[in-house]
Amino acid sequence: MKKDKNYINSIRTIKEKCIGCTHCLRICPTEAIRVRNRKMELYDLKCIDCGECFKVCPTGSIYSFYDNIEVIKNFDYNILIVPNIFPSINFGMLSYEDVIKRLFSLGFNEIWEEGIGNEAYLIALQKILKETKDTIKPIIPTSCPAIVRLLQVNYPLLINNLTVINLPLDILGNYIKEKRKNIKSFGLFYLSTYPCKVTALKNPLGLKSSPFNGVFSLSDIYKRLMIEKIEGSGEFFKSGKVGVSSGRRGGEEDFLEEFKVISIDGIWNINKFFDEMEEEKIPYFDYIDAKACLLGCVGGVFLKNQNFLLNFYNQREEEKRRKSLMSDVVEKDIDEFLKDENLLLTEKINPRPQYLLSENMDIAAKIFQEVNTIYDLLPKFDCGSCGAPSCRSFAEDVVLNKIKLTECKFIEEKNL
Amino acid sequence: MENQPLLVESFKIIGKDYENGGEASSKIKSILKKLGIPPEIIKKVSICAYESEMNIVIYAYEGEITLFIYKDRIKVEAKDIGPGIENLELAMKEGYSTAPPEAIELGFGAGMGLPNIKNNSDRMKIDTDIGKGTTLTFEVDLNEKG
Numbered sequence: 001m002k003k004d005k006n007y008i009n010s011i012r013t014i015k016e017k018c019i020g021c022t023h024c025l026r027i028c029p030t031e032a033i034r035v036r037n038r039k040m041e042l043y044d045l046k047c048i049d050c051g052e053c054f055k056v057c058p059t060g061s062i063y064s065f066y067d068n069i070e071v072i073k074n075f076d077y078n079i080l081i082v083p084n085i086f087p088s089i090n091f092g093m094l095s096y097e098d099v100i101k102r103l104f105s106l107g108f109n110e111i112w113e114e115g116i117g118n119e120a121y122l123i124a125l126q127k128i129l130k131e132t133k134d135t136i137k138p139i140i141p142t143s144c145p146a147i148v149r150l151l152q153v154n155y156p157l158l159i160n161n162l163t164v165i166n167l168p169l170d171i172l173g174n175y176i177k178e179k180r181k182n183i184k185s186f187g188l189f190y191l192s193t194y195p196c197k198v199t200a201l202k203n204p205l206g207l208k209s210s211p212f213n214g215v216f217s218l219s220d221i222y223k224r225l226m227i228e229k230i231e232g233s234g235e236f237f238k239s240g241k242v243g244v245s246s247g248r249r250g251g252e253e254d255f256l257e258e259f260k261v262i263s264i265d266g267i268w269n270i271n272k273f274f275d276e277m278e279e280e281k282i283p284y285f286d287y288i289d290a291k292a293c294l295l296g297c298v299g300g301v302f303l304k305n306q307n308f309l310l311n312f313y314n315q316r317e318e319e320k321r322r323k324s325l326m327s328d329v330v331e332k333d334i335d336e337f338l339k340d341e342n343l344l345l346t347e348k349i350n351p352r353p354q355y356l357l358s359e360n361m362d363i364a365a366k367i368f369q370e371v372n373t374i375y376d377l378l379p380k381f382d383c384g385s386c387g388a389p390s391c392r393s394f395a396e397d398v399v400l401n402k403i404k405l406t407e408c409k410f411i412e413e414k415n416l
Numbered sequence: 417m418e419n420q421p422l423l424v425e426s427f428k429i430i431g432k433d434y435e436n437g438g439e440a441s442s443k444i445k446s447i448l449k450k451l452g453i454p455p456e457i458i459k460k461v462s463i464c465a466y467e468s469e470m471n472i473v474i475y476a477y478e479g480e481i482t483l484f485i486y487k488d489r490i491k492v493e494a495k496d497i498g499p500g501i502e503n504l505e506l507a508m509k510e511g512y513s514t515a516p517p518e519a520i521e522l523g524f525g526a527g528m529g530l531p532n533i534k535n536n537s538d539r540m541k542i543d544t545d546i547g548k549g550t551t552l553t554f555e556v557d558l559n560e561k562g
Binding site: 156157159160275278279280281351353356357358359361362364365366368369 | 438445447453
């Protein structure tokens with residue numbers, strides 16, 4: 001799949017369903033949401049695809065962009081990667097093996113667990129922590145795409161702490177692509193439960209192109225699995241214990257025992273931590289296992305309200321696989337995974353200039369002063385009635401001519 | 417060099433208010449971020465601003481930190497009403513500190529404050545008046561990166 005530089009985020013809304021209730025407004029960690037004319041509006045360049053808005057939306061009007069599964073018909077041979085938390089999902093009466101069999105019947109020839117990529121990622125990380133002395137610490141991972149984008153939008157000072165290692169999913173994708181290069185027409189796909197990963201595949205950061213040909217939604221596939229009760233067969237590649245636990249908060253910590261690692265989950269907790277980190281108030285750490293969803297990937301966006309349950313099943317699954325720490329593929333072929341072209345980012349990830357008021361400092365300073373003048377007039381309740389998440393963001397919108405000052409209920413009263 | 421500042425912002429600091437110590441420098445940091453100052457410069461200014469803010473909190477009764485942004489540099493003035501610095505030469509020495517016990521208990525007063533500001537800024541000036549107060553000014557240039 002070619003990188004689409006114009007593909008910025010995956011969050012979409014169904015306008016008809018949106019009632020303009022402002023639930024999503026305040027939960028957004030980057031203040032990317034406004035409510036205008038009783039509808040949710042997204043400032044695309046500020047959105048980091050964390051999916052918090054999706055989780056709180058009471059009317060179900062927020063969804064994520066996905067490819068239609070029909071695209072697999074364009075290829076003779078199809079490979080699907082399932083997310084690392086896939087084995088932890090409860091499919092009711094169906095066993096995990098049954099689910100995989102049914103997945104094959106949808107037209108896939110091979111199914112790989114994403115956890116395999118996480119295993120390779122962790123081995124590479126361990127190597128870097130051990131061998132490279134001059135990396136900026138603590139290392140912030142690329143494994144959670146929402147975190148990478150959070151740094152771009154909110155924490156430009158920390159962008160150099162990002163590791164040079166690829167997203168685990170891309171490491172695995174690159175590996176498979178290389179291994180199957182003899183097959184003429186093959187498609188590589190990912191089954192996602194996260195909008196952040198959809199964006200990461202459509203417009204990868206730090207890479208020229210993505211090894212993937214498409215990304216499907218779990219809920220869409222889930223429905224199909226339940227309706228079409230046909231069993232298929234193909235090659236199935238399982239991850240080991242490490243791959244499974246990497247989807248849970250603290251899972252990576254277990255593997256990196258010998259280093260000083262701290263695990264943080266939940267985008268707001270991470271926001272607070274990064275604030276302190278920017279001010280150098282945090283003691284020394286080698287690595288921060290930061291995951292945007294509460295409890296980690298098991299709190300995945302499209303598994304609304306199931307995070308504790310999934311966390312439980314994840315621990316069980318890990319227990320089941322305790323005998324094989326790593327997947328067979330990683331055990332046998334780790335050198336191939338760790339080849340530079342599979343493993344490393346090729347481009348530097350830069351901050352998005354959208355956190356600025358203007359790219360010209362003179363103008364930015366002027367805007368800043370105007371914003372302060374307007375902010376002083378406001379009640380500072382951050383009530384959200386104007387459709388902006390805070391009085392300060394409202395003041396900024398006013399100065400940037402995106403909204404009228406009189407939209408503030410309190411200003412109106414005063415003037416009348 | 418003395419052109420008009422593009423932006424001036426002041427913050428009041430209260431002595432011994434350890435709990436809120438660091439808030440002014442945190443605000444300064446977020447202003448610089450919004451203006452698109454290069455990250456390396458923000459880091460330097462934040463470190464210096466934090467040290468001078470904590471100096472007021474630890475040693476003085478009250479004070480004010482003012483941020484001046486010029487086209488070519490950032491200036492911060494930390495002015496306090498306090499005891500003043502008795503021996504400036506000693507105060508500039510790494511590891512020398514006259515911090516009160518409660519500050520040391522909280523992990524402050526390692527004697528690195530002033531040396532840290534000197535190392536991270538391009539110019540630094542201290543005017544002190546024993547028994548009245550101290551004004552510390554530092555500047556970080558914008559024109560060169562890093």
